[in-house]
Amino acid sequence: MRRLLEARARDLGFCGLRVTRPDRLPDLPGRLSAWLAEGAHGTMDWMSERADQRARPTGLWPGLRSIVVVAMNYRPENDPLALVALKDRGAVAAYAQRRDYHEVLKGKLKELGGYLSAKGDVRVKVFCDTAPVMEKTLAEAAGLGWQGKHTVLISRAHGNWLLLGAIYTSAEFEPDVSGRDHCGSCRACLDICPTDAFPAPYRLDARRCISYLTIEYAGPIPVGFRPAIGNRVFGCDDCLAVCPWNKFARTSAETRLAARVELDAPPLADLAALDDAAFRSLFAGTPVKRTGRDRFLRNVMIAVGNSGARDLADPAIARLADDSSLVRGMAVWACGQLLEPEVVRALHRRYGPGEADPHVRAEWRAAAGLTEPWADETSAA
Numbered sequence: 496m497r498r499l500l501e502a503r504a505r506d507l508g509f510c511g512l513r514v515t516r517p518d519r520l521p522d523l524p525g526r527l528s529a530w531l532a533e534g535a536h537g538t539m540d541w542m543s544e545r546a547d548q549r550a551r552p553t554g555l556w557p558g559l560r561s562i563v564v565v566a567m568n569y570r571p572e573n574d575p576l577a578l579v580a581l582k583d584r585g586a587v588a589a590y591a592q593r594r595d596y597h598e599v600l601k602g603k604l605k606e607l608g609g610y611l612s613a614k615g616d617v618r619v620k621v622f623c624d625t626a627p628v629m630e631k632t633l634a635e636a637a638g639l640g641w642q643g644k645h646t647v648l649i650s651r652a653h654g655n656w657l658l659l660g661a662i663y664t665s666a667e668f669e670p671d672v673s674g675r676d677h678c679g680s681c682r683a684c685l686d687i688c689p690t691d692a693f694p695a696p697y698r699l700d701a702r703r704c705i706s707y708l709t710i711e712y713a714g715p716i717p718v719g720f721r722p723a724i725g726n727r728v729f730g731c732d733d734c735l736a737v738c739p740w741n742k743f744a745r746t747s748a749e750t751r752l753a754a755r756v757e758l759d760a761p762p763l764a765d766l767a768a769l770d771d772a773a774f775r776s777l778f779a780g781t782p783v784k785r786t787g788r789d790r791f792l793r794n795v796m797i798a799v800g801n802s803g804a805r806d807l808a809d810p811a812i813a814r815l816a817d818d819s820s821l822v823r824g825m826a827v828w829a830c831g832q833l834l835e836p837e838v839v840r841a842l843h844r845r846y847g848p849g850e851a852d853p854h855v856r857a858e859w860r861a862a863a864g865l866t867e868p869w870a871d872e873t874s875a876a
């Protein structure tokens with residue numbers, strides 16, 4: 496049965512399949528509760544809400560006997576580190592330049608699970624990122640690879656450009672040997688992180704991670720992180736791209752995960768002009784669409800502010816009257832980065848007095864160098 500399942504997984508485009516058991520995760524409850532206690536999950540409340548089920552898979556499903564974990568390769572053709580050097584372009588993380596992996600993997604996991612349950616009196620539940628399931632830890636326990644110092648799962652054969660999925664099943668499978676750490680003395684991922692998001696090797700403080708800030712975090716991104724975000728408009732690949740184990744990885748053969756040409760280094764000027772309909776059309780079917788236009792434009796405005804390109808000031812000025820306060824606030828910041836103080840004060844005289852949102856008003860105060868209370872600001876300028 497195991498061999499047949501592996502063959503079926505290969506046919507479906509998975510590059511690895513391994514099995515573990517729920518009792519093979521002794522360190523997980525302690526490590527997860529320590530991470531949550533530090534508040535490292537930030538505003539991702541869904542991480543703490545069902546923490547017990549996350550830490551103990553049988554808490555999610557008492558009938559669980561074995562966990563089948565699969566991986567799919569999405570190695571990008573272009574180097575993500577070259578992309579972050581293109582200041583007038585937006586850098587979209589490699590996984591998001593293509594069709595949403597949740598959709599692609601879920602479909603394939605259902606097929607694989609269906610194949611398993613058709614072979615006998617076996618029940619299955621399939622997961623890809625949408626349930627309280629710790630896929631990296633399960634993958635390491637199953638022997639698909641190890642969690643590197645950047646916390647992402649790496650395989651010696653495929654590097655770290657892997658997406659993961661899990662099948663919980665009532666079938667009794669012999670578990671595989673868990674993955675062994677091959678990071679050695681390397682610390683390239685820790686050193687390259689633009690926001691210093693690793694308090695220690697193997698531990699990530701999500702609150703500092705650009706992936707969290709640009710995708711999960713809903714509010715105005717704290718000013719201290721904005722310069723380090725550079726041109727990353729959705730997610731971040733730096734710690735993955737620098738990992739030496741990627742040299743053995745091959746470009747993904749899965750056509751449904753093929754990258755879209757128009758999402759490889761799109762001009763920031765074009766992204767800054769997106770209204771809701773154009774945003775939905777450009778990112779249809781990709782993970783970017785789920786964050787929504789306003790949060791994405793917030794990120795684009797930060798990238799515009801970091802571009803150093805004076806000709807991108809006009810697209811930022813055009814967003815000073817955006818319907819979204821999130822976008823307006825970051826447009827003010829971008830103008831403050833690109834334009835001379837007297838020009839910003841002139842813009843403030845035009846756009847500032849009508850501004851009701853306290854966060855945008857604070858951005859104006861900082862960008863225009865105003866110290867007086869808001870009521871005095873127009874005269875102070």
Ligand code: B12
Pocket residue numbers: 523526527530539542588589590623624625626627628629630631632642645646647648649655656657658659660696697698699701704706707710711729730731732734735
């Ligand atoms: C929440 C989440 C995030 C958060 C937090 C990331 C994180 N590292 O936890 C944010 C938004 C930051 C994020 C970012 C990214 N994500 Co994400 N994310 C998830 C999600 C939904 C849950 C992960 C989780 O449980 N985190 C909680 C912490 C506690 O888990 P942990 O890092 O494994 O913690 C372990 C270590 O800290 C370790 N540990 C603690 N102390 C010590 C001490 C020692 C000595 C050792 C050895 C270990 C150790 O034990 C902990 C428990 O096992 C999973 C999907 C899923 N359901 O699993 C995808 C997932 C992890 N993400 C994924 C991806 C692709 C990304 C990005 C690459 C996207 C991008 N390009 O922007 C980045 C990578 C950033 C990074 N370096 O992690 C993939 C990773 C695939 C892989 N090869 O591992 C996943 C698995 C989705 C999927 N189905 O494929 N993500």
Ligand code: SF4
Pocket residue numbers: 645687688689690691692693699703704705706730731732733734735
């Ligand atoms: S994804 Fe980027 S910001 Fe997040 S930990 Fe890795 S290098 Fe740091």
Ligand code: SF4
Pocket residue numbers: 643644645649677678679681682683684685737738739740
């Ligand atoms: S870059 Fe080095 S330390 Fe980081 S995960 Fe890869 S091998 Fe491990």
